[in-house]
Amino acid sequence: MGVITVAGGGPTVNLLASGVDVGIGAVNAVAAVVFALAFCWRLDQIRRAGWGLQPLAMMIAVAALTLAFVVVDDSVADVLNEVGFTGLSRVAFYALLAIGVAALVVVFFFPGKVTRERRAGWEALPLVVALVGLQVTMLVIPVEIRTATIDEWTVQNWGFALFMLIASGYLAYGFVACVNSVRKFYATADGYLRVSLGLLMTGLTCLAVGAVCQIVFVIVSATNVVRSPWLLTTNRAVAIVGVVTFLMGISYPMVYARVQSVAANRRRRRLDAELVPLWRLVTDAVPGVVLPDAGRLTPTTRLHRRVVETRDALTQLSPRVPAVFGYAEPEVQARLLRAAVAGHDPREGDGGAVRDLAPADGEGLEADAVPLIRLARALDAVQLVEEPADR
Known part of the structure; x- marks a missing residue:
């Protein structure tokens, strides 16, 4: 604390002068x-x-x-x-x-x-x-x-x-x-x-x-x-x-x-990780939809790429998926999709008209990924239920 004395016989004014100067x-x-x-x-x-x-x-x-x-x-x-x-x-x-x-x-x-x-x-x-x-x-x-x-x-x-x-x-x-x-x-x-x-x-x-x-x-x-x-x-x-x-x-x-x-990058990394099981299932069946390796990608680009590849693969698999898929529960959808993948043979052709199996919930990348994430989670849940039964 500094002390400033006013000349001319006035009172001594105690101020935080030095503190203010430091500030x-x-x-x-x-x-x-x-x-x-x-x-x-x-x-x-x-x-x-x-x-x-x-x-x-x-x-x-x-x-x-x-x-x-x-x-x-x-x-x-x-x-x-x-x-x-x-x-x-x-x-x-x-x-x-x-x-x-x-x-x-x-x-x-x-x-x-x-x-x-x-x-x-x-x-x-x-x-x-x-x-x-x-x-x-x-x-x-x-x-x-x-x-x-x-x-x-x-x-x-x-x-x-x-x-x-x-x-x-x-x-x-x-x-x-x-x-x-x-x-x-x-x-x-x-x-x-x-x-x-x-x-x-x-x-x-x-x-x-x-x-x-x-x-x-x-x-x-x-x-x-x-x-x-x-x-x-x-x-x-x-x-x-x-x-x-x-x-x-x-x-x-x-x-x-x-x-x-x-926050968006962290959220998109998490969504990307959740989407991996579904992506692997459908791209193993339709490997032609996988884009060439582009090296290190941002979380947004990586998620966008995985969504596009997953949707392309689902579209090609859609002729083998029954119509009930559109209004079935996610667990039922997961089983129907696995059955379609198991029965998919590229040499036999498409076998019917293609359709969008998982319409987006809204606009934007994350809204586009939401139905795919639900399906991916259902796949994980079905797999966890079936694995103990197999044992």
């Missing part, structure tokens, strides 16, 4: 990693789905925010200030944040393509003004305080105060615009998207509140209206909550997609 550092590091992962994920999504204004804006937003949290690192900031000019790191940080927020405004602006393109063009004006303002005001700030931490003393310089007002003002505007857009879409969203938008809206709201706190602090401190160091601590604490919640909102679709993918 900010940790959040910045995590944010850089998460935004980097999100950037890679967005590139993959663009590769799969193609380009467009919204995907491009999202990629720019994630890239800018990733670089912003890289620039804020002390070692990177020192290099920028040494190679460029003193204060370049601060200009770069807020400029990247502004670009990222401007891109987010376009991302979260959900009306049609033409309207979104107009909004993107309109957003360029305040963004350019903010970027130029940041650069100009930094040049009039004394060199010795360009990289100093914002406090009641540094904001006494009007150049420094104006720089922070421009930076915080644009961020507040952008965050509020994003919240307004997300709020409209949140009302009609559902499922994982509603959760993601809720987290994003909460995070953006906290970030907007933090930016407003910083604006108020700069104004009241620069004009010596009242001492308010607590506004800075509030800004930092709310910003940490906002960044963490925003990161959760950004990451939620990726995490959700990954969890769903892992």
Whole structure:
């Protein structure tokens, strides 16, 4: 816990300053990693789905925010200030944040393509003004305080105060615009998207509140209206909550997609394993339906392939299966199928019209596999009953 003493005979304010600073550092590091992962994920999504204004804006937003949290690192900031000019790191940080927020405004602006393109063009004006303002005001700030931490003393310089007002003002505007857009879409969203938008809206709201706190602090401190160091601590604490919640909102679709993918792969491996007894029975009788070996396959592809091969074999065996098969119990179906396989002779031809022995229960791969799985389980059950009897 740090102790901050306010000069001028005021009371000593006990704040969790050091804890907040450590928290900010940790959040910045995590944010850089998460935004980097999100950037890679967005590139993959663009590769799969193609380009467009919204995907491009999202990629720019994630890239800018990733670089912003890289620039804020002390070692990177020192290099920028040494190679460029003193204060370049601060200009770069807020400029990247502004670009990222401007891109987010376009991302979260959900009306049609033409309207979104107009909004993107309109957003360029305040963004350019903010970027130029940041650069100009930094040049009039004394060199010795360009990289100093914002406090009641540094904001006494009007150049420094104006720089922070421009930076915080644009961020507040952008965050509020994003919240307004997300709020409209949140009302009609559902499922994982509603959760993601809720987290994003909460995070953006906290970030907007933090930016407003910083604006108020700069104004009241620069004009010596009242001492308010607590506004800075509030800004930092709310910003940490906002960044963490925003990161959760950004990451939620990726995490959700990954969890769903892992669960689907596990489920399809299990379905594939359950389908093996039926597949072996019918493909041993009709080996011509088995596709050539394609090497290592994904669980989805392997299950799809096994379903197709099993259905092809059942179709070729169907002329030898009596009509009662269609409405018989699964155990009876299993016995009828085994009898058909035992009596199947490819040299004798089909012997009748073919038909679908196991119609799908719905649309999609897994619905296509359900009746086959029932039949495969019945085969296992019949075999378990018959084996003790044979002994």
